[in-house]
Amino acid sequence: xxxxxxxxxRDHINTDEIIPARYLNMDQEKDLALHAMEDIDKxxxxxxxxxxxxxxxxxxxxxxSREHAVxxxxxxxxxxxxxxxxxxxxxxxxxxxxxxxxESKGVADxxxxxxxxxxxxxxxxxxxxxxxxxxxxxxxxDFAKKMLDAGGLLNYIIKNK
Amino acid sequence: MGSxxxxxxxxxxxxxxxxxxxxxxxxxxxxxxxxxxxxxPAIDMLEERSIxxxxxxxxxxxxxxxxxxxxxxKSAEMVAxxxxxxxxxxxxxxxxxxxxxxxxxxxxxxGHVTPGKTIICGxxxxxxxxxxxxxxxxxxxxxxxxxxxxxxxxxxxxxxxLFNLTGKLPFGVYSKDIILYIINRIGVDxxxxxxxxxxxxxxxxxxxxxxxxxxxxxxxxGGKAGLINPDQKTIDYVKSRTNDEFELFSSxxxxxxxxxxxxxxxxxxxxxxxxxxxxxxxxxxxxxxxxTVDQAYLGSCTNGRIxxxxxxxxxxxxxxxxxxxxxxxxxxxxxxxKQANKEGLxxxxxxxxxxxxTPTCGACLGGHMGILAAGEKCISSTNxxxxxxxxxxxxEVYLGSPATVAASAIEGKITDPRKYLLVT
Ligand code: SF4
Numbered sequence: 346x347x348x349x350x351x352x353x354x355r356d357h358i359n360t361d362e363i364i365p366a367r368y369l370n371m372d373q374e375k376d377l378a379l380h381a382m383e384d385i386d387k388x389x390x391x392x393x394x395x396x397x398x399x400x401x402x403x404x405x406x407x408x409x410s411r412e413h414a415v416x417x418x419x420x421x422x423x424x425x426x427x428x429x430x431x432x433x434x435x436x437x438x439x440x441x442x443x444x445x446x447x448e449s450k451g452v453a454d455x456x457x458x459x460x461x462x463x464x465x466x467x468x469x470x471x472x473x474x475x476x477x478x479x480x481x482x483x484x485x486x487d488f489a490k491k492m493l494d495a496g497g498l499l500n501y502i503i504k505n506k
Numbered sequence: 507m508g509s510x511x512x513x514x515x516x517x518x519x520x521x522x523x524x525x526x527x528x529x530x531x532x533x534x535x536x537x538x539x540x541x542x543x544x545x546x547p548a549i550d551m552l553e554e555r556s557i558x559x560x561x562x563x564x565x566x567x568x569x570x571x572x573x574x575x576x577x578x579x580k581s582a583e584m585v586a587x588x589x590x591x592x593x594x595x596x597x598x599x600x601x602x603x604x605x606x607x608x609x610x611x612x613x614x615x616x617g618h619v620t621p622g623k624t625i626i627c628g629x630x631x632x633x634x635x636x637x638x639x640x641x642x643x644x645x646x647x648x649x650x651x652x653x654x655x656x657x658x659x660x661x662x663x664x665x666x667x668l669f670n671l672t673g674k675l676p677f678g679v680y681s682k683d684i685i686l687y688i689i690n691r692i693g694v695d696x697x698x699x700x701x702x703x704x705x706x707x708x709x710x711x712x713x714x715x716x717x718x719x720x721x722x723x724x725x726x727x728g729g730k731a732g733l734i735n736p737d738q739k740t741i742d743y744v745k746s747r748t749n750d751e752f753e754l755f756s757s758x759x760x761x762x763x764x765x766x767x768x769x770x771x772x773x774x775x776x777x778x779x780x781x782x783x784x785x786x787x788x789x790x791x792x793x794x795x796x797x798t799v800d801q802a803y804l805g806s807c808t809n810g811r812i813x814x815x816x817x818x819x820x821x822x823x824x825x826x827x828x829x830x831x832x833x834x835x836x837x838x839x840x841x842x843x844k845q846a847n848k849e850g851l852x853x854x855x856x857x858x859x860x861x862x863x864t865p866t867c868g869a870c871l872g873g874h875m876g877i878l879a880a881g882e883k884c885i886s887s888t889n890x891x892x893x894x895x896x897x898x899x900x901x902e903v904y905l906g907s908p909a910t911v912a913a914s915a916i917e918g919k920i921t922d923p924r925k926y927l928l929v930t
Contacts, residue, residue, distance in 0.1 A: 357694055357783060361892045365899075366871040370573060370580035372547040384899040404695040407728065408892060409871070410630040411544065412646035433699050433730055434630055434644055441648035488530055488660070498648050499551055502656060 347474070348424055350460045351393065352400040354453045358385070359408035360435065364417040366409070377413055378420030395422040398462060402428065402453040406435025415442050425464060427452050427471065427482075440489045443497035447471070449482035508758025510666040511733050512701040515641040515755050519624045527665040527764075535565065535653045536623040541609045542570035544628025546584045548651035549591050560595045561657030567618050568592055569601040571608050572867040577874035607839025607865045610634040610722060610807035614714075615839055617748030621736040622755050626653055631807050631889065633724040637717035638744060639736030639755065644725060664730045665764035666701040666757075671708035673772035678924035680817070681716035682809055682887070682907035684708070685723045686777040688769070690787035698728035700764060703757060708771050709734055714743040715811045722808045723889050726784040778885070778920055779905035782893045790910065790922045797904065800882040802827070802915035803896070805836030805863075806870040809887035809908050812842050818912035819851040821926040822858040828918025833860035834876045840865055860915070872896045878903075885914040 361384075368380045382389040399405075399418065405428035406414060415438045418426065425445035429452060439446035447464060449471055456462060460475040471480045485493070495501035509517070513525050520531035538561075540548075545568070552558075560566060570588060573581035592600045601612055610631050613619055621639035626632060628650040635642035645659070653659045669688060689696070702724045709717065717734050724732025734740075735756040744752065778793065780786040804810070804818050815837060827833050835855045837843040843865060846852050852862050869876030870888045878884055878897030883904065886896065891903035906914070909923035916926065 359892045361872075361890070361895050365894055366572075366873055369543045369871075369873075370578060370584065372550070384894045404698065404728065407694060408630065408890060410628055410644045410646050412547065412628075412648060415646075430695070430698065432695070432728060434646060437649065438646035441646060441652075486530075498652050499555060499557075499655075502652055503555060503557075 347463045348396045348398045350398050350400045350456045350458060350462050352453060352456055352458045356403040357407050358401050358405050360406055360411050360414040361408055363414040369413055372413060374416045374420030377417035381417035381421045390421055393422050396424050397422060399423055399426045400452055400456045403430045405431050407432035410434045412438045415439055415444055419444055429453060440492050441498040443493050447482045449480050455480060507762055508760040510757045510761040511735055511755050512641055512666050513663060515622055516663055525663045527663050529663045531663060532658050532660050533624055535626055535657055535659055537618055537625040538566045538653050539609055539613055539627035540566060540568045541572060541629060542584050543572045544647045544650060546587050547647040548654060549587060551651045552655060557655050560654050563595050563597045566597050567599040568597055569606060569609050569612055573873050574606060574866055575603060605840055608807045608810060608867055611811055611838035614638060615841055620744050620750055620752035621740060622753040626659060630725045631722050633729060633732040634718050634722040634807060636731050636733035637721040638740050641731055643731045664699055664701045666703050667697055668763040668766045669704045670768045671706040671771055673770035675708055675771050676774060678927050679774050679776055680907040681712055681719045683774055683777045684771060685720045686779050686787045687774055689727045689785045692727055694726060694783050694785045695728040700729055702729040702732045704734050713813060714739055715813045719808055726889055776907060776910050776923055778910060779891055781891050781902040784890060784905060793920060797920040798918055799831055799885045799914055801884040802831060802833040802911050803869060803884055803886040804908055804911050805838060806888040808889040810836055810838030812845050814908040815846045815851050818908045819854040821909060821912040823854050825858055825916050827859045827915040831915055831918040833915040834863060835860050836863045836868060838865055869896055885911050885920055887911045
């Protein structure tokens with residue numbers, strides 16, 4: 346899959362920033378999407394097109410366990426988050442939703458905003474078409490792949506019942 | 507090679523003799539705690555897939571806490587949905603308004619936490635309950651839904667980092683200062699994906715409540731869980747709250763740790779974490795600038811328990827809070843509220859010029875009941891000081907112990923609490 350990058354050269358972007366608590370009285374993706382990232386990037390929604398990626402530094406998604414963070418990003422059109430590393434609950438929430446979270450050291454420095462990036466899941470490669478570079482990423486665990494294929498944890502459980 | 511308490515509990519709950527870090531296990535879950543914000547989506551997910559059952563209603567404990575008393579129509583609808591769900595599935599452990607409280611304070615108080623259990627909740631501070639020797643971790647709504655339906659959940663067995671705390675905790679320094687110190691030392695991702703185990707003579711001497719404050723904030727270092735091996739204090743606390751039987755698990759002497767930190771607390775000082783990360787801790791004596799505070803907040807699952815209110819009341823007794831500062835006190839549960847009232851603590855707070863709220867998460871997460879305006883600063887006994895955590899993205903949150911919050915309220919600026927503790 347190919348998408349445009351939105352890069353945040355920062356570590357510890359937390360779920361309070363991704364979707365502030367004042368919007369947690371809602372849980373539909375389309376409603377949450379309207380407020381995704383608004384406290385740190387006012388133009389986020391205007392700049393994102395369907396199928397884009399977020400690129401960030403270490404420990405992306407730390408803090409609150411709110412799955413609303415994943416939903417708000419997906420609702421806004423984001424197809425995957427690529428980061429140096431992820432906070433544990435956010436990473437779980439991504440996989441459980443069948444949403445891609447890709448870990449690759451140093452990506453926030455290598456991929457710039459607007460770069461066109463291809464995620465090659467089969468070969469474990471990130472291909473930066475704009476800069477003509479390739480980066481490896483940490484392969485998804487088998488279990489995670491199965492969950493992604495099924496479209497998330499609940500569908501996986503139903504399928505394997 | 508021995509095992510850690512984390513490995514032992516996960517092994518037992520996944521029907522294995524032994525597990526090691528990295529193993530993927532499907533563990534039986536003993537307690538599924540449900541609050542308003544993350545449970546409503548979980549209910550929807552199950553209903554959308556026509557999964558109309560819960561694994562075992564007795565395992566499920568439900569308490570709306572984040573936006574209660576309902577802050578607006580949307581949150582009222584959320585809790586209404588939860589009420590219907592609770593009724594439909596005959597869930598008896600439901601703490602509705604009047605018996606309510608912040609989930610992590612309420613769960614152990616009402617006897618739902620016993621050593622050796624596995625506990626999950628759609629909330630990151632679920633690590634709190636490891637203070638009683640349980641494996642307790644925060645998850646999202648999908649995990650919550652899966653556990654509600656199946657009574658099980660997948661885990662990767664984490665490595666464990668051991669914090670061995672020795673020495674004598676100085677006067678005026680509390681467990682909140684210890685954990686702020688640790689997070690400052692290892693960073694907000696210093697324990698990413700790891701289990702944090704706390705032991706040593708300092709832990710032995712702490713009350714169960716103070717231990718909870720430490721485990722509560724394990725997540726602020728990225729930890730999956732925070733655990734303390736159970737001792738006589740644990741057993742006494744649990745037995746005073748439930749007749750349920752339980753099994754004690756403890757780490758073996760030769761357990762394998764990813765890392766061991768030996769920390770002598772004897773020279774520790776009160777710590778204040780500056781915006782906007784819990785790891786930005788500074789010793790209070792090293793703060794040279796004048797940091798005026800518009801709001802002082804005493805409450806939350808970290809420091810809203812009775813011993814926290816007692817310390818703050820001791821400092822505030824007979825004093826007035828600064829004229830430019832407002833103080834909000836939020837006892838974490840109904841029982842704590844009543845106890846504080848009985849002891850006259852609420853009067854002390856009100857006489858000092860503070861206001862006392864009903865238990866709620868409220869302003870801790872910037873929900874309601876004490877939101878900060880742009881440019882405002884708050885000294886808070888809570889656990890997180892991220893950008894916008896308690897209101898406007900242009901406001902600032904400083905984290906400290908209940909004593910630091912109380913002393914700062916009096917002076918209207920961030921203040922070393924020790925001088926107020928000396929005069930009795
Ligand atoms: S008191 Fe604050 S940290 Fe604790 S559960 Fe409530 S919102 Fe979360």
